[in-house]
Amino acid sequence: MTEGPHAAPEFFTRSDIHELISTDYTVHFNSDRTGVRLVGPKPQWARLDGGEAGLHPSNIHDTAYCIGALDFTGDTPILLGPDGPSLGGFVCPVTVVNGDRWKLGQMAPGDAVRFVPVRADRAPSLRSLATCRRASLPLVISTSGDRDDGVLQRYTAGDGTAVTLRRAGDGGVLVEYGLMALDLAMRARVQVLYEQIRARNVTGVLELTPGVRSLQIQFAPDQLSCAEVTELVAEVDESLPPWHELVVSSRSVRLPLSWDDPATHEAIQRYMHGVRADAPWCPWNIEFTRRINGLDDHSQVHDIVFDAKYLVLGLGDVYLGAPVATPLDPRHRLVTTKYNPARTWTPQNAVGIGGAYLCVYGMEGPGGYQLVGRTTQVWNHRHPDEAASFEPGIPWLLRYFDQISFFPVGAEELLELRADMSAGRGQVDITSGEFSLADYRHFLKDNDDSIAEFRRQQAMAFNAEREAWHLAGEFTRAS
Numbered sequence: 001m002t003e004g005p006h007a008a009p010e011f012f013t014r015s016d017i018h019e020l021i022s023t024d025y026t027v028h029f030n031s032d033r034t035g036v037r038l039v040g041p042k043p044q045w046a047r048l049d050g051g052e053a054g055l056h057p058s059n060i061h062d063t064a065y066c067i068g069a070l071d072f073t074g075d076t077p078i079l080l081g082p083d084g085p086s087l088g089g090f091v092c093p094v095t096v097v098n099g100d101r102w103k104l105g106q107m108a109p110g111d112a113v114r115f116v117p118v119r120a121d122r123a124p125s126l127r128s129l130a131t132c133r134r135a136s137l138p139l140v141i142s143t144s145g146d147r148d149d150g151v152l153q154r155y156t157a158g159d160g161t162a163v164t165l166r167r168a169g170d171g172g173v174l175v176e177y178g179l180m181a182l183d184l185a186m187r188a189r190v191q192v193l194y195e196q197i198r199a200r201n202v203t204g205v206l207e208l209t210p211g212v213r214s215l216q217i218q219f220a221p222d223q224l225s226c227a228e229v230t231e232l233v234a235e236v237d238e239s240l241p242p243w244h245e246l247v248v249s250s251r252s253v254r255l256p257l258s259w260d261d262p263a264t265h266e267a268i269q270r271y272m273h274g275v276r277a278d279a280p281w282c283p284w285n286i287e288f289t290r291r292i293n294g295l296d297d298h299s300q301v302h303d304i305v306f307d308a309k310y311l312v313l314g315l316g317d318v319y320l321g322a323p324v325a326t327p328l329d330p331r332h333r334l335v336t337t338k339y340n341p342a343r344t345w346t347p348q349n350a351v352g353i354g355g356a357y358l359c360v361y362g363m364e365g366p367g368g369y370q371l372v373g374r375t376t377q378v379w380n381h382r383h384p385d386e387a388a389s390f391e392p393g394i395p396w397l398l399r400y401f402d403q404i405s406f407f408p409v410g411a412e413e414l415l416e417l418r419a420d421m422s423a424g425r426g427q428v429d430i431t432s433g434e435f436s437l438a439d440y441r442h443f444l445k446d447n448d449d450s451i452a453e454f455r456r457q458q459a460m461a462f463n464a465e466r467e468a469w470h471l472a473g474e475f476t477r478a479s
Contacts (some may be wrong), residue, residue, distance in 0.1 A: 001070070001100075002099065002120045003274065004150020004167035005174045006060065007090040009046055017093060020070075021115050029109040030344060033083040034365065035071070036107050042075045052182050053089055053355040055337030056281075061182060061358060062089040062217030062314055062324045064209035066172050068096030068104065073368060074340025079104055079113075085318035087211060089338065089355055089368075089400075095169035099124030117145030123170040153230055157241040161189065165230050168216055171206075173229045175215045175237075176466055182326060182333075182356050185437055186213045187313050188246040191400060198238050205229075210400060212313045212324065212357070219354075226343060243437060250311075250401040250435035253428060255360075257406035258414040259302060260286060261374035263347035271343050280469065281339065285370040289353060293334050293463030297385040301334065305372055308332035310358050310404040311435070320362030320379040321396025325404055327358075328440070331447075331454045335462060338368035349418070350374050351406075357466070358404075374414060375406070376428075377421045380415070387424035397428065401435055 008017045018039050028037035036390045043058075050059030065071060065085055067090035071078045078084075079096065081104055094115060096104070100123075152165040152173065166174040173191065178186040190210050197217070198208055198418065204224030209216045219229055264285070269402035272282050281288040290301050309332075310325035317324035327333045338354040343366055346352075350361045352369025359369050362379050380387045383395035390397055398404070409417065444451065469475060 001068075001094040001096050001115045001118060002123065002150070002167055002169055003094055003117065003145055003148065005063075005095075005172075006166070007093040007150045009149065011046055011057070011060075011091045012093050013044045013046050016045070020093065021117055022091065024112040024114050027107045027109050027111040027113060031107065031109065033081045033105075035078040035084045036104055036113075037079050038077045038079065038113060040077060040214035043072065050089075050337075050355065052333075052335060053180075054335075055462070055469070056340050058340075059338060059355055060089055060091055061180065061212040061214075061355070062087055062317055063174065063176075063214045064168075064314075065092065066095060066168050066216065066218060068098075068101045068169060070094050073342040074338070076341045081105075086209060086316035087314045087324060088318055089324075089357065092168075095167075095171045095172070097123035099170075110230070112207065118147050120167060120170040123221075135169050141437065152226065155234075157237055157240075159240075161243060163237065164351055165233060165362055166259075167226070168218075170226075171219055171221050173217045173219070173226060173233065175217065175233055177213050178212075183213065184311065184326075184328075184440065185243045185246070188248055188435070188437055189240060189243050190215050191248055192240055192246060193233075193236060196239070197469050200232075200236075202232060205232075209316070211316060212326075245438070245443065247434055247436045247438075248401050249399075250403055250433050251399065252309075252403050252405070252431045252433055253398065254405050254407060254430075255375045256409040256414060257306070257351060257373045257375050258409055258411045259305075259373045260412065261347075261350075261411050263374050264371035266352055267343060267346050267350065268344050271339070275292060275341055275344060279339065280465070280472075280474065281336075281370055285352075286372055289334055289336050289370050289372065292336055292461055292465045294464075295455045301372070304332050304334060306406055308405070310406065312398050312400055312402040313357075315396060315398060315400065316362075317359055318361065318367065319365060321398060322362035322378060322405065323358075323398050323402070325358045325402075326356050329447075330444070330451045335458060336370040338370075340368075342368040346371075347374060350376055364474075374411075376414070376426060377418050380424075381422065382424050385424065387421070388426060389428035389430065403433075403435075407438065 025038040025040040045057040046059040053059040069080045135467045150167045166178040168174045185294040204220045308327040312323045312325045314324040333356045346367035351373045352371045354369035380390040380395040
């Protein structure tokens with residue numbers, strides 16, 4: 001494995017990383033192609049919490065994942081597999097190198113797993129190790145790792161933006177902009193970087209995945225070196241316009257929402273019976289959302305969700321074009337924390353809030369956001385057959401920088417709308433538009449006082465919840 005993208009000392013302590021590479025982890029029975037869940041020591045963590053990203057220190061602003069990343073969902077480590085999430089809001093301190101990822105498929109419950117640090121430029125590749133040789137090489141020879149905490153480079157761009165380049169395995173670079181905070185200007189900058197690198201069609205660049213304040217670049221190590229990728233980023237980044245001048249395409253998308261849908265209650269009940277019954281967010285996620293945001297009653301949670309316009313910052317969070325989005329108006333940004341441990345089951349197209357972000361789950365599967373309702377499909381399961389509201393040849397409904405708003409429907413009506421979408425005849429109200437950073441800055445300035453008051457009240461409730469967790473032993477409980 002290689003260090004990064006999110007290791008010590010920013011996210012984990014040095015002793016956490018030392019313990020990680022000196023411990024035999026055990027494969028948990030709840031493992032599959034989405035990820036291999038491991039049992040091992042609980043990290044001490046270098047931070048108290050994740051700020052706007054969530055109450056637990058494992059929470060970060062959603063970023064792209066790669067296969068083989070060790071994803072800490074709360075205190076639980078999971079090796080992400082080929083059917084795992086492509087985007088998420090948890091830290092990954094180390095990543096299994098390309099040449100050794102085949103071993104994930106050989107792991108069985110009860111097996112012991114040891115992480116061995118290697119230098120990224122000396123990592124075995126799939127080309128250097130033929131298939132017939134891999135099984136005869138069960139051991140990994142340590143090359144002591146890169147000893148750089150997974151940070152490749154830091155610099156300040158011409159417009160004053162802080163830029164951090166992190167290692168994401170031996171075939172990935174994660175570009176991060178700005179501070180570890182939700183800043184739509186930084187996301188717009190990521191979008192322009194994404195579009196310009198994509199337009200260059202560079203040989204060896206395999207995949208580009210934007211996150212909230214980041215862009216992950218996956219590349220073929222035998223065609224492109226890590227140094228060449230960092231040079232490419234610096235070159236393109238230098239040509240970007242100042243962030244406050246950015247304007248991007250932004251459609252308005254109206255979706256139905258069955259508030260407090262019965263399927264969300266089933267997910268919570270399954271969690272309480274099969275994972276954890278004493279979690280602070282049980283037995284009702286909406287009550288937890290009210291409490292941690294300092295709201296007077298549940299109707300305020302309802303009104304905020306339906307009044308908000310959610311700007312899509314990422315897709316594939318967690319699967320199948322699922323959006324991660326945040327309200328344009330900071331007064332609509334309900335902040336929660338994610339489940340710890342994560343749910344093992346979430347209904348398809350459940351709507352949840354984690355950190356300051358909203359997600360529509362693209363399929364049944366694990367998850368951690370606080371559930372508030374359910375909507376219609378955001379992925380065309382008829383693909384390659386066409387469906388109304390979906391672009392021909394593209395199975396995902398949403399685009400980066402779409403603005404999602406919800407209108408209320410009952411649980412039974414939602415089932416009818418979902419049946420129409422499944423049959424390819426469902427219609428979604430979509431109109432074209434654009435998002436201007438300059439206009440958005442004026443809006444924030446005009447509403448500065450009320451935004452500050454909302455954040456003050458929210459911070460008080462957030463801190464009170466954190467103190468209650470501390471007194472209850474939530475941060476020190478066994479994972």
